[in-house]
Structure formats: C-alpha cells, structure tokens
Amino acid sequence: MEYFDLIQKRYSVRAYKPDPVEDAKLAKILEAARLAPTGANRQPFQLIVAHVKGREAELRRVYHREWFTQAPLVICACGLPAQGWVRGTDGFNCTVVDVTIAMDHLILAATDLGLGTCWIAAFDVAAARRVFGLPPGVEPIALTPLGYPADQPGPKERKALKELVRYERW
Numbered sequence: 001m002e003y004f005d006l007i008q009k010r011y012s013v014r015a016y017k018p019d020p021v022e023d024a025k026l027a028k029i030l031e032a033a034r035l036a037p038t039g040a041n042r043q044p045f046q047l048i049v050a051h052v053k054g055r056e057a058e059l060r061r062v063y064h065r066e067w068f069t070q071a072p073l074v075i076c077a078c079g080l081p082a083q084g085w086v087r088g089t090d091g092f093n094c095t096v097v098d099v100t101i102a103m104d105h106l107i108l109a110a111t112d113l114g115l116g117t118c119w120i121a122a123f124d125v126a127a128a129r130r131v132f133g134l135p136p137g138v139e140p141i142a143l144t145p146l147g148y149p150a151d152q153p154g155p156k157e158r159k160a161l162k163e164l165v166r167y168e169r170w
Contacts, residue, residue, distance in 0.1 A: 001112050002114030010108060011153035013116030016071035019148045025113045026073070029123050029146070032109030033077075036102040043064035045102050045141075048076040052145075062131050063123040063143060071116070071147030076132050077103045077141045099141040107144065112170035 001009070026049070035046060052059060056069040068074070077099050084095030107117045120143040127141040 004068040006108060008154070008156070009153075011116075011156070012118040013145070013147075013149045013151060014065075014067045014118060015149065015151035016067065016145060016147040017114060017150045018070070018072065020072050021115060021146055021148075025115065026146075027074060029106055029109045029115070033102040036105040038084055038098035038101065042083055042085050042094045043098070043102075044080040044083035044085075045099045046078045046138065047102075047106070048078065048081065050076065050132070051072045052167050061124065063120055063125040067118075068120070068143075068145055070150070071145035073146040075106065075144050075146055076128060076140055077106075077142045077144075078132075078134065081139060082137055095139075096141055101118075103142050110146060114148070115146060117144040117146055120146060132138050144166040150159065 030047060030049070033045075038044065048070070050073065051058065052069050052072055052074055059069050059074055060066075062068075079095040079099045081093055081095045084093045084098060086093050095132075103119070107119065110117050121141075123140070123143055125140055127145070132140065134140060
C-alpha cells in the first residue's frame, strides 16, 4: 500500500471479528516494531503479545471497554527506562518516545496487512503490571487489541495544518 493511503486508512478500531491473526502476519507486525528507530538504537522496549481467549475478564481489568477483548490478541508495549538513551544536556530519558515509535510502526504494519488496532493509553497501570506480570523497572506505556476490524472508520477529524506548524520560530 502507498504510504499516504496507509496513514489515511489507519483508524482506531473499536469492534473486532473473532478470526485469528495468522502467525506470518503477527511476525511481520512485530518485525516492524523491531525496525523502529530508537535513541542511540538502544531499543529499550518489550512487547507482550497476549492471547485473549479465556483471559477476557482479567484483561478487562486493565482496560474496561467490551471491545478491548473482542480481538484475538492484545499487545502491551513496555518501556525499560534503565536501558533508554538519556540526553546529556537535561537528563531527558527517551524511552517513552522510543516505545511510541515502535508502537506506531506496529500499528501501521497491522493496517497494511488488513488488521485493526486501537492505541490505548488510558488503562489501569497497576492492573497491567499484575495481568502481564511486569517486573520492577518495566513500565507499561501503551496497549492495543490486534485483530480483524468488524466496524468501519468514521471521518477523520484533525486540526488544520496551519494550527500545527510554525516556520522558523514560535
């Protein structure tokens, strides 16, 4: 798919078919995340791929929407701040940015393969730590269901470019 068609096609899917995600497609999606750029190429992230079947109630403690557990898979993108690149001038740790880029690559690859996702940041962090068995030093950053869409995208509402871009200075 052509890139601009891809980014226009991507939307936040909130209804999923129960059809399984093929292993080859999942592998490509995970490879896309692995290829994402990260600060100093440190790749301070881990992706947890969880099968939903039989874990619906447990996963709904992490994010309570019914559609969250309709897809056959849920992916939890985690950051490893101790491994992240830190900017020397002010101590900014790039881990959250790195995880975000990897998640964006994953989401776009899924769209390209006909699968749906929904970026979720408004989840219960403590529940995610328990459900995914996260050790200390591992931070859950974002979640997405992964499966075949059972809905259709609505219109994309975005700010005008002139509201988002400045040239030369603020």
